[in-house]
Amino acid sequence: MRAHVPSVRRSCLVVSLFFAVALLRVPVAEAGFERTEVRTPCADFDPLRSPFFGDTHVHTRLSFDGATGDVREGPRAAYDFAKGNPIDLPPYVAGVAQRSAQLRRPLDFTVITDHQEFLGETSICLEPSAPGYSSPECEVFRDNIPQEQPGAPPAFITFVAPYLGAFDPVRHPFCGPTGDVCTTAAGPVWQDIQDAAEEHYDRTAACTFTSFVGYEYTGAPVAQNVHRNVVFRTDVVPPLPPSYVEEPTAEGFLSELRSQCQDSLPGCDALAIPHNSNLSNGLMYRPELADGTPFAAEDAALRAEMEPIVEIMQHKGDSECRVGVLSNDELCGFEKMTGHLIGIFPGPPASYDPLAFVRNVLKEGLEQEEALGVNPYPLGLLAATDTHNAIPGLTHEADYGPAGHLGTRDATPELMLEGPDVANTLGGIESNAGGLAVVWAEENSRDAIFSAMRRRELYGTSGTRPLVRFFAGNIPANACGGDDFAEKGYTRGVPMGGELGAVRNRRSPRFAVLALRDGGTPGSPGTALQRVQIVKGWVDGSGTAQETVYEVAGDPDNGASVDPNTCGPIGVGFDTLCTVWEDPAFDPDERAFYYARVIENPTCRWSTLLCRDEGVDCSDPGTIGPGFEHCCDGLVEEYVQERAWTSPVFYRPESLGRVSGWLQPDAAGLLRLSARFHRIPDTLDLAAQDLTLEVRDDDVIWEVTIPAGTLDNPKPGLYRFRDPSGALLNGLRVLTLKVRSGGDGILTLQTVRTDLSNAEAEDHDVELRLSAGNWTAQHARRWEMKGSRLRVRP
């Protein structure tokens, strides 16, 4: 419908149009993240950030357990699939694929993560010209193609076990005494993985798709899963990064990865994303080194730096929490595996290790921080598929049953519906369609998405696509009532994944959550929202971690359910939910994390849909044929409530609270800052410790290190520095730090005119970092340009 425009008003319209165009055509600078690669900026760069949907865990035929399922498609086909094109799925008969799959909605980004351990071995065992092709180990491997049973048969274990099941892994004899035959063979495969990623990365301003080079680090000593996915920021990657065989300990692996990438390869950046802690028996996140030594501060720091994210849910189950394992949260029953180890099922364990579940790991991180001063587990949250069919993002419940994730190993309804006694923890009816990662980034490029991963501004979903924003800080109580939820969030608080000090004196920070239902597709409308919860974990006065789940929006008793005959929804839910919440039990002295969990109305689980499609009607025993017993025996839930988990906001009493001030982004600019603290540690000793202060955006804007003993200390709790010329310490004119008993304090500083031209002259994120000894404190907000000054609002 076209609105009629009376001619008398036309001039008015032209004027407003001019402003509208001007408003939308403001050239945007590259604030918020550092561009480290050569590419065109994206046309729709948005400083308030957009949601990008992706899958960070994808196997193809290059993985040994993809190939053994007769999966024939590689990374190129997987990327094509992620972009919305169809793909062939096994089984193949006379060379022709018997199944295919296609996404209902394309993805924005994908990380292909084939198992690094067997890149060489798989290529050798499948490549008859390779030395070692005819080794007994390869014979075993090939005998399992196509592998018809989901559970690993005993013979196959002999191929895998020496690598993945041992504390001291060794390569097969055909790899030669030093393993070089296999690592050499892996080289071209690793190169091809990089070439495929380049082929599919959209470097134009259209920014339609981002590929990432990655791999999976695959270890499971005594079937305790410690797998991690490695993501590289750009195409700058090591020649052959470490696998479990070279580095069977977490600390060895992470330091070697850092050493090969960040420390020695200019432009290289990498992070690792652990997955399936639910099958780790707690080993993944035990706060100790491989030899049992408890973490020291530097060990915790290595973990926090290299592993900022965890995959909270994927096809081998949900790892958030478990009822009865330090939690009585009733929604923790979602997508649970009965098993607690990977690849074997000796029956349910006597008890589940608390550290197998991410919420407990987050709590453990807080306890560790109390003891060490460093939190080893300040984890952002995402979800992924872990498909072995090269089908990233195929998470729709209706699509998973027909497609599966394991090639021929789950290519029939009977195989999909096996119980854990047969399928163990690798597939079967306890598996699920997996989830998605959603990243809030300025644009769909590698630098932007990787930076969002680093700052943990991302969330996971159990496969659906609700939009969720989450901010905490001094957020206005009416943030939900306007058009500028994100703007308020960024200027007055931190987004999901951020860190916060006490911002409203002793009162609770405000937590703002916005959730919009998944709009679905024309053939499959999304499900309405039921409620939003905030999960809080904290360390109480006795040093023990606690948790509480708060209902903050929506209605847990909305009565929504599922029509058992049609699987259609019954009852109503919410299209959007938004709230600004305060923690009624906030204690500024207690370190804590808060994450939002968004719950949809119930829908039929994939297995319910598949059983129905196979003609099973649980009310009529005659319809329950052989292989379909688990359709009706209550082993898995009939209905699920799909959900999203945001990365937590971390409350650190030691961090910076209210900060006010401004700077002139100019070659001869001034900087004025005032920052409040709630808890300056008693260990602070500026006579013996340097004090470092850094103001930065994507570059360092200004920094100063005040050497130990430099500050005047005229009376206890008062430190001063004065240099009217600014010549001594990089333009610093005055700095005062007042510490009151109890740890409250205030720091003020001014510079003389100094070079602050690294700061962009526009609204953007600016971070303040302060450190002395073991103490670090930070403050990140969106600073706003007012006149010639870039200001932070308290």
Place this chain on the structure above:
Amino acid sequence: MAAGDASRGWRRRPVVHFLVLGALLLAVRGAMAPPPESQGGDPADPVVVSALRLAELRRAYFEQVGADPSPEEDARLVDEAVEEALLVRRARELGLDRDDRGVRTWLAQKMRFLEQGMSSELAPDEDLYRRALELGLDRDDLVVRRMLAEKMRTVASQPPAREQLSETELADFLARNADRYRQPGRVSLFHVFVSGSRGAGSPAEVRVAALLERLGQESRGPEEGVRLGDPFALGRQWRAKSQHELAKLLGISFAEAAFACPTRSWCGPVRSPYGLHLVWIVDREEARPSRLDEVRSQVAEARRSELREERLQDFLQALRERYAVVVEHPAGGVASTTLSGG
């Protein structure tokens, strides 16, 4: 998700085609050239697809499917066997079998198995391999044949060195695959939001109709107009959004409808999962093909993948043209079919 009968890709094996060691490549660089007249193509020495091999393939099919292959499927199985036989022939002519560690190890193992009990001492692999060759164990060995065929495929598809592709070649590839590199259309827009619509005649429908009329009468431009609606937490305006990006925020049908709106006038109401919207398109960029300078490295990688496949197909075609092929039919072996001759 639909069951499909995709016919492409039957040639693909669960094989890592690109694995080839540099030394091997140097040794067989000549393999790329079609066999010269002097080699092969001799009707007196045709490439033979044995009845045994065909029987094996048909048995494997039966085991997998539980039925005999249809005539078309059978033709495909025969074709596969012919291709393998051609590759093996050429691989042997090029001597790919002679220095192959895999072949050596395999034949030595086979020999060791045959000699079990005849000798108590453990013979070195080299001796076993030599004796296996003397006995002709390599000639009809299934594993050796598969090894050689795959090795030949890999060698034939590889470039002698990483290709430097010309501008013309890249431009041609881009022209042939323009759809794959299409830049989507984009719109910059404002929207007026009215929350909570549930069907015709609902309060929201009535409100939005009144708003549209008012906007038209008062000729309100976009940034004035948006203030008349309800707040929308994700914002009032977006810049340079593709249809896909817009769909993530406001749903697929909203994005479709908004893209169909004319520029610079109020359009709608357009329904989203969250309510009703009046849309003002400020600016529109039409979809367009990418220029080569925008997608050079992606096109180059894609062209290299294509060249690998083309090289292999050319090579197979040359083999088919050069060699006489005899297919022995399993039933009695009376008739034999010559598929092609040089």
